[in-house]
Amino acid sequence: xxxxxxxTTRSATALAxxxxxxxxxxxxxxxxxxxxxxxxxLPEFEALRRTGRDIKDHALAHLDLYLEEFERNAxxxxxxxxxxxxxxxxxxxxxxxxxxxxxxxxxxxxxxVSEEIGLNAKLEAGGLEVVETDLGEYVxxxxxxxxxxxxxxxxxxxxxxxxEDFLRHHDHLPPDRDTSSPAVLIAEARGILRPKxxxxxxxxxxxxxxxxxxGSAIVVxxxxxxxxxxxxxxxxxxxxxxxxxxxxxxxxxxxxRLLARSATGQEIxxxxxxVTGPRRDGDPDGPExxxxxxxxxxxxxxxxxxxxxxxxxxxxxxxxxxxxxxCSVGGHxxxxxxxxxxxxxxxPALVGVQEAGELAxxxxxxxxxxxxxxxxxxxxGLMRQWREVAFGEPGDGRSKLLLRVWAFLAQRPRLYHAAxxxxxxxxxxxxxxxxxxxxxxxxxxxxxxxxxxxxxGETFQxxxxxxxREPTP
Amino acid sequence: xxxxxQRPRVGLFVTCLIDILRPSVGFAAVRLLExxxxxxxxxxxxxxxxxxxxxxxxxxxxxxxxxxxxxxxxGFDYVVAPSGSCAAMLKVHYPRLLADDAEAAARAVSFAxxxxxxxxxxxxxxxxxxxxxxxxxxxxxHDGCSGLRELGIKRQPRELxxxxxxxxxxEMAETERCCGFGGxxxxxxxxxxxAMVSRKTANIMAAEPELLLAGDLGCLINIxxxxxxxxxxxxxxxxxxxxxxxxxxxxxxxxxxP
Numbered sequence: 219x220x221x222x223x224x225x226t227t228r229s230a231t232a233l234a235x236x237x238x239x240x241x242x243x244x245x246x247x248x249x250x251x252x253x254x255x256x257x258x259x260l261p262e263f264e265a266l267r268r269t270g271r272d273i274k275d276h277a278l279a280h281l282d283l284y285l286e287e288f289e290r291n292a293x294x295x296x297x298x299x300x301x302x303x304x305x306x307x308x309x310x311x312x313x314x315x316x317x318x319x320x321x322x323x324x325x326x327x328x329x330x331v332s333e334e335i336g337l338n339a340k341l342e343a344g345g346l347e348v349v350e351t352d353l354g355e356y357v358x359x360x361x362x363x364x365x366x367x368x369x370x371x372x373x374x375x376x377x378x379x380x381x382e383d384f385l386r387h388h389d390h391l392p393p394d395r396d397t398s399s400p401a402v403l404i405a406e407a408r409g410i411l412r413p414k415x416x417x418x419x420x421x422x423x424x425x426x427x428x429x430x431x432x433g434s435a436i437v438v439x440x441x442x443x444x445x446x447x448x449x450x451x452x453x454x455x456x457x458x459x460x461x462x463x464x465x466x467x468x469x470x471x472x473x474x475r476l477l478a479r480s481a482t483g484q485e486i487x488x489x490x491x492x493v494t495g496p497r498r499d500g501d502p503d504g505p506e507x508x509x510x511x512x513x514x515x516x517x518x519x520x521x522x523x524x525x526x527x528x529x530x531x532x533x534x535x536x537x538x539x540x541x542x543x544x545c546s547v548g549g550h551x552x553x554x555x556x557x558x559x560x561x562x563x564x565x566p567a568l569v570g571v572q573e574a575g576e577l578a579x580x581x582x583x584x585x586x587x588x589x590x591x592x593x594x595x596x597x598x599g600l601m602r603q604w605r606e607v608a609f610g611e612p613g614d615g616r617s618k619l620l621l622r623v624w625a626f627l628a629q630r631p632r633l634y635h636a637a638x639x640x641x642x643x644x645x646x647x648x649x650x651x652x653x654x655x656x657x658x659x660x661x662x663x664x665x666x667x668x669x670x671x672x673x674x675g676e677t678f679q680x681x682x683x684x685x686x687r688e689p690t691p
Numbered sequence: 692x693x694x695x696x697q698r699p700r701v702g703l704f705v706t707c708l709i710d711i712l713r714p715s716v717g718f719a720a721v722r723l724l725e726x727x728x729x730x731x732x733x734x735x736x737x738x739x740x741x742x743x744x745x746x747x748x749x750x751x752x753x754x755x756x757x758x759x760x761x762x763x764x765x766g767f768d769y770v771v772a773p774s775g776s777c778a779a780m781l782k783v784h785y786p787r788l789l790a791d792d793a794e795a796a797a798r799a800v801s802f803a804x805x806x807x808x809x810x811x812x813x814x815x816x817x818x819x820x821x822x823x824x825x826x827x828x829x830x831x832x833h834d835g836c837s838g839l840r841e842l843g844i845k846r847q848p849r850e851l852x853x854x855x856x857x858x859x860x861x862e863m864a865e866t867e868r869c870c871g872f873g874g875x876x877x878x879x880x881x882x883x884x885x886a887m888v889s890r891k892t893a894n895i896m897a898a899e900p901e902l903l904l905a906g907d908l909g910c911l912i913n914i915x916x917x918x919x920x921x922x923x924x925x926x927x928x929x930x931x932x933x934x935x936x937x938x939x940x941x942x943x944x945x946x947x948x949p
């Protein structure tokens with residue numbers, strides 16, 4: 219037997235976790251139904267997907283130019299633009315800014331790039347207190363976990379799970395307080411986060427999009443926490459990745475229309491904020507300094523590979539919500555910051571095929587992800603490309619050997635049909651006249667959960683050949 | 692009546708699973724194609740469409756099998772497969788697989804134009820209305836992923852089933868959701884595959900059909916194998932068996948007809 223893979227181990231745990239399974243059961247009724255309603259309400263939705271694809275393809279084809287244009291215009295607006303080629307470099311830049319500021323407390327709104335580069339750990343090791351202010355991310359931080367979904371970091375948890383976390387961590391509050399509903403839990407978190415917003419020295423956000431023409435970063439949330447994070451502290455740092463840039467505001471609006479509908483089924487997110495530099499003279503509020511850290515971390519390499527389409531992603535999470543594998547095991551089983559179909563094609567590029575190549579194997583290629591992707595990323599084809607990379611790697615002896623034997627036969631029709639006849643006869647002998655086999659030593663992975671249908675008799679080819687020889691009456 | 696000279700020559704792509712497990716589906720396909728006025732031949736030089744290699748990342752083997760299959764069906768007016776998955780491989784993926792060799796690519800494209808999945812061929816190309824089958828009862832139809840999403844097959848099987856007097860088609864919940872077969876996926880990740888097929892069988896049993904039909908034997912052996920393990924009385928058949936009246940054999944994974 220081949221050794222059990224880390225994914226298999228994690229997914230077995232996930233499948234056995236009843237609470238997780240109950241939480242995942244809500245995905246179809248929530249996000250999937252929401253997207254379907256939003257799509258139905260917008261007749262041009264499919265055309266808009268093609269527009270979104272074209273905008274991203276154009277921006278990616280001229281990424282160098284648009285990034286330089288962004289830098290020029292952001293700088294002109296008073297932002298300081300930093301370039302980071304690796305995760306470590308990005309963390310160093312952010313930590314350096316915090317140190318120069320003399321910061322002790324950092325608030326953060328949700329940012330997948332900061333998760334990707336491991337920013338919180340780096341800042342905490344540098345002596346800073348870091349507080350996540352997105353409710354889901356706040357819970358994740360309390361639990362010491364990573365988000366299990368792009369836009370719903372605690373989709374793997376129930377209200378009861380979160381209540382337990384709050385009772386454990388918020389030990390300055392009376393232990394017998396009401397924690398029974400989302401509303402009271404939200405109020406409790408708000409009570410804790412509000413002073414943090416006010417006391418923070420640095421606020422860190424991500425960016426959903428960067429606009430080259432205006433030098434703006436666009437941040438969308440449904441909680442408004444990003445706005446408190448980026449307006450209240452003295453310094454605002456945007457940590458984002460290079461593929462987020464689009465040429466114009468019009469391009470950005472088209473993508474935002476797709477993003478909200480594909481993610482939650484909303485027409486637009488509750489808060490859509492454009493950040494164009496720090497506070498200007500006469501502004502009533504806003505930070506004194508605004509930094510934008512542009513992270514590459516493997517993306518340039520993807521850009522020059524045959525998998526550029528991965529970089530179209532606008533992080534809506536629709537591919538996850540519609541993925542029967544993701545909905546069976548949840549995000550943590552993937553063992554990667556990016557889970558689901560997009561994780562399967564992005565993670566091997568970010569952390570290597572040795573580490574994350576298996577994620578591209580964990581798909582039936584049902585194609586539902588491609589069908590809902592707002593920027594038409596050919597996710598199945600890209601997963602297949604990663605499988606081709608993995609197939610070229612050494613190792614994985616047994617399944618590759620079986621595939622080679624099969625390939626040898628399949629390319630020799632006479633031999634193949636003879637082998638099919640023998641295999642059929644052997645399986646029928648094993649079944650001893652029953653219609654199914656409930657245990658078979660060579661098909662344990664199948665018969666563990668299902669019966670194996672017995673062949674009806676001779677192969678079709680054998681019967682057909684005989685029928686051709688004997689004229690029908 | 693069509694005259695002999697007008698009858699198109701159809702090459703049947705049998706598919707591995709039908710060849711080995713359920714030849715009656717192949718004969719049902721032949722009967723339907725003949726009813727639709729076609730002359731059917733079955734080239735012996737065919738084996739597998741190459742999908743297991745293609746989806747395992749073994750592009751070289753997939754290309755070799757693509758070329759072998761294209762050669763085996765040289766000269767036919769149409770190539771018809773009683774499987775959305777195999778037909779999509781032939782029709783959608785062969786041209787992609789052979790795209791970087793101009794000569795092979797041209798052959799793949801002209802081949803792909805002649806390839807059809809059985810039921811969509813009967814409805815869209817041959818406009819078949821008079822069916823050999825006479826089934827009556829309550830049936831549900833499972834949309835196989837490749838046929839549905841790569842070939843757009845959704846309406847055609849329902850249209851033909853609607854032509855069988857006495858056949859009541861019920862739509863189950865999540866009919867477009869993958870059953871968890873996925874070729875080698877089901878044996879590489881049996882636990883996840885099981886979770887997926889269990890959800891499928893729950894939706895099937897909630898719809899209470901007599902028969903569960905589909906156009907792909909891969910989905911069907913997965914679903915039927917699970918239903919049998921769960922002790923369900925719902926039978927599973929390839930849609931061609933019912934349309935052709937080839938129902939002498941018991942349903943998939945059952946020993947005797949219900």
